[in-house]
Structure formats: structure tokens, C-alpha cells
Amino acid sequence: MGSLVTALASFCDIKQRGGDWFVRIDDIDPLRIDPNALEHITKSLAAHGLSGDGPMQLQSHRLTEYAAARDQLADLCYFCNCSRKQLQGGRLYPGYCRHKQTFAPDHAVRVTADHKPRQFLDRHKGPYPFVANEHFGDFIIWRRDDLVTYHLATAYDDGHTHSHVLRGEDLFEMTAPQLFLMEKLGLNPPEYTHIPVLAFPDGTKLSKRTHAPALNTATPEANLRNALHLLGQQPPKATFSVGQWLDWAITYWRFDAIPQALAPFSEADYD
Numbered sequence: 001m002g003s004l005v006t007a008l009a010s011f012c013d014i015k016q017r018g019g020d021w022f023v024r025i026d027d028i029d030p031l032r033i034d035p036n037a038l039e040h041i042t043k044s045l046a047a048h049g050l051s052g053d054g055p056m057q058l059q060s061h062r063l064t065e066y067a068a069a070r071d072q073l074a075d076l077c078y079f080c081n082c083s084r085k086q087l088q089g090g091r092l093y094p095g096y097c098r099h100k101q102t103f104a105p106d107h108a109v110r111v112t113a114d115h116k117p118r119q120f121l122d123r124h125k126g127p128y129p130f131v132a133n134e135h136f137g138d139f140i141i142w143r144r145d146d147l148v149t150y151h152l153a154t155a156y157d158d159g160h161t162h163s164h165v166l167r168g169e170d171l172f173e174m175t176a177p178q179l180f181l182m183e184k185l186g187l188n189p190p191e192y193t194h195i196p197v198l199a200f201p202d203g204t205k206l207s208k209r210t211h212a213p214a215l216n217t218a219t220p221e222a223n224l225r226n227a228l229h230l231l232g233q234q235p236p237k238a239t240f241s242v243g244q245w246l247d248w249a250i251t252y253w254r255f256d257a258i259p260q261a262l263a264p265f266s267e268a269d270y271d
């Protein structure tokens, strides 16, 4: 349900503004990707009538572009092989490897953060000022096992491909380092909107990992109505088809009705 809520919000929001909606799958980490996930997402979106204006975009298909982006940042980067233990869970990287300018195997690529004050405006959460070397410090853009990191891949895609990004606020903190990378890559950042994510009463995000109930794709009409309700919209008690629900949702979509927190999932949401 959590991913349907975010997908539906971004769909309604961009469609009401006359834009195109694209689905991007962030599938760069082979260790964390369930091989059935792609099929599952595709089926679930299709069951709810949510089809993208263009093919689904897979980050795993852009590895060459990400490597080029990494090389473009070479002057700002150094190689690092610090272990987790060495860093002892410190919040900011202490800079032990800053002198390592030559490639070596089994080293990550770390980008140097600067002290320039920056700010971005989130459409839902408002202005967010940040200073790179205080907020996130030097961070890894390429892993020691030779994989692009989520930060670099996402910064590249957001700056390169998208004009508007609407996603769950669990990704809000990631925005500042990604904007930093976009600026260094000379890319124009999109407009960012972070909306609340569906959470258990204790604040844990609803996901497969936290054993949230799976979305029943056999009841897409009820799911859409339920998702709209959670998003603070006021869906009528109607027996609409999937297409009629989406038409209603785009027509009556009110961005400013999205609540500051989404009510926890309960049976009552199926009223």
C-alpha cells in the first residue's frame, strides 16, 4: 500500500499539471534486489491503471553513464578503503584517505564535501538549508565492489532526466548530497516534493521488510480509493472502475490536502 500511495500521488500531481509520468526502478544493488521485484511492480502498477508515459527506466541500464559521471568528478574525489570498524560509526568521514589520489583496487571513490552554504525548497516540507561538510561530509559515490552508489545514480538521473520528483519523505535526507552532486556535475535539479510515507504507529515505514500486509492486486478499485483517502483527498463512496478512479483523482487532486503524516494502516481505511 505504501508504494501505491506514493506512486498515485506523483501520478495525480504531475497529470493534473499536464505533465508526463515516468516510472524509474532503482535497481543498482544486486544484493538487495529481489529478482521478482520488477515483475511484481509492473503487474501491480498495471492492475491500478498506472502506466508510465514511456518505458520503465532501469538504473541498471545506465551503468556506463554513471561511470562517466564519476570520472567527471575525479578532481573532487579520492580513493578510500577505510573499514566500518575504523570509522566506528562516526557521522562524518574524518578524511583519513584524502591523500589517496591514485586508483587502487578494492577502494571506494569518495567525493570531498565543501563548506558553501546551500539551500533547496521542498514543495511539501519547505526550505532546507545545508552545508555539505557539516551535514553529510565526504561521501562515497562509487563502492569498493565497483558499483555506483544510490547517491550518484539518483543525482545523475534526477538532474538529467526529470523536471519534478515526488517521493516518500524517507528519502528526504538524501536530497542534499544528491543536489551537491548535481551541482558538481553541472546538472539542473528538478523540483522536489517529499510526502509522508505510510507508517506503523511507532513510525516504522510500512514495507515488506517490516511485514506490512501485501497489497491485494485483486481489489484495485478499493486500493485506489483507500490510497486517495490516506492522501487526504475526499474520494466519494462510489463503485468506480480503475479508470474512473484515476480520472476522479486527477480532476480533484489537491496537493495541499496531503496530511503532514499518513494515518497508520488499518481495516478502517477500507470503509
Ligand SMILES: [Zn+2]
Pocket: 079, 080, 081, 082, 095, 096, 097
Ligand atoms: Zn578512507
